[in-house]
Amino acid sequence: MISSNLSNVRSDIRGEIYYKALELEKNGEKILKLNTGNPAAFGFKMPQSIKNAIVDNFDKSLGYCDLKGMPAARQAIYNYHLENGIKAISPDDVFITNGVSEAAYMAITAICGPGDEVLVPTPCYSLWVNMIRMCGGEAVFYDCREDNEWQPDVQCIEASITPKTKAILLINPNNPTGAVYTKEVVQSIYDIARKHNLIILSDEIYDRLVYPEATHIPTGSLGDDVLVMTFNGLSKSHCVCGLRCGWIMVSGPADKKQTLVTALVTIASVRLCSNAAMQLAIPAALADTEYTKEMLSPTGRLYLQRKVAIEEMNKIPGLEVMPNKAALYMFPKIDTAALGFKTDKEFAYDLLLKKKILIVPGSGFYAKDQNHFRIVCLPAPEQMGEAIRAIGDYLQGK
Ligand SMILES: Cc1ncc(COP(=O)(O)O)c(C=O)c1O
Structure with missing residues (x-):
């Protein structure tokens, strides 16, 4: 059954x-x-800035909104990632979702079918492995080295690639280890993806929760010649897990990006739109950097x-x-x-x-x-x- x-x-x-x-x-x-x-x-x-943005505009969120998300919210997300160095993007490449959890569902559904392999870290936040398996794909684990501050083992990643590999997942900053990957590591993984024509799934939901001793490198900031899906959301940085607010920012070469965006539109249209009330808060939240700091x-x-x-x-x-x-x-x-x-x-x-x-x-x-x-x-x-x-x-x- x-x-x-x-x-x-x-x-x-x-x-x-x-x-x-x-x-x-x-x-x-x-x-x-x-x-x-x-x-x-x-x-x-939750920060007062978010509360005000929702309460003052609540009536605007009662209908279904654009399947990718409200234009003002997508514009704010685009500005955020542009400022963080992600290249060759537009607000049309943003998909707002009911949390990164739904974003993962949409992304994996778009790229992974029976028999496809996605490289994932061990240890790994279980959402990703579960999504891959729910789509009939295989999660192939690559090591993160505890003796190297839990950085991914880049050699292990490259050695794990087979003709069935579709994508590499990075969780950076990481759950469960709390690691932040060095520029060299992120660059090496980016280069491997380019060499083997793979998509990078970059879960960066904790990018605003980084302590001063570390610097977070957004994967998509390393170039525009690899297809990268960057995942982010407000659950943690603005303490609103229950409101379900996340997104996907697609970046990379124009032709591949268009193909992926078209697939994501199909999937997004099936689920109509994500929670609109929460989208009212996105511009205010991304402007409110003080709260998280x-x-x-x-x-x-x-x-x-x-x-x-x-x-x-x-x-x-x-x-x-x-x-x-x-x-x-x-x-x-x-x-x-x-x-x-x-x-x-x-x-x-x-x-x-x-x-x-x-x-x-x-x-x-x-x-x-x-x-x-x-x-x-x-x-x-x-x-x-x-x-x-x-x-x-x-x-x-x-
Ligand atoms: C690495 C990572 N990705 C995604 C999620 C899911 O976040 P959301 O609340 O946006 O669905 C979590 C939640 O703990 C997480 O740790």
């Missing part, structure tokens, strides 16, 4: 262990849910939470972690076998039962070993510190 394409589709972020957490909550337990990057759940408020400043919540998380993790014997350079996550390493577990899932399950903290095991991100988990740095500093200390107590008590 059910499509075989679904047989290998799963999201551990909201998987079995999450359901166990909900069951415990129903029974009156208090669970600290560190499984999703959902700022509003931790008291982050403030969260990352030395007195901002994200900065302070990350600081506490790093300090407390550094005190835990046997736990190794690369401080995130961007985004909301870190991907610490522990020795689960030495703790007596066969899998990282068993570890995450036991941590939930013993400490009432919900994390996502590394295998939920297709990690190559069973020795990682993802931590979300969203609780306020005090609670963040308590949570990491509780994880430390748990690990030392084993």
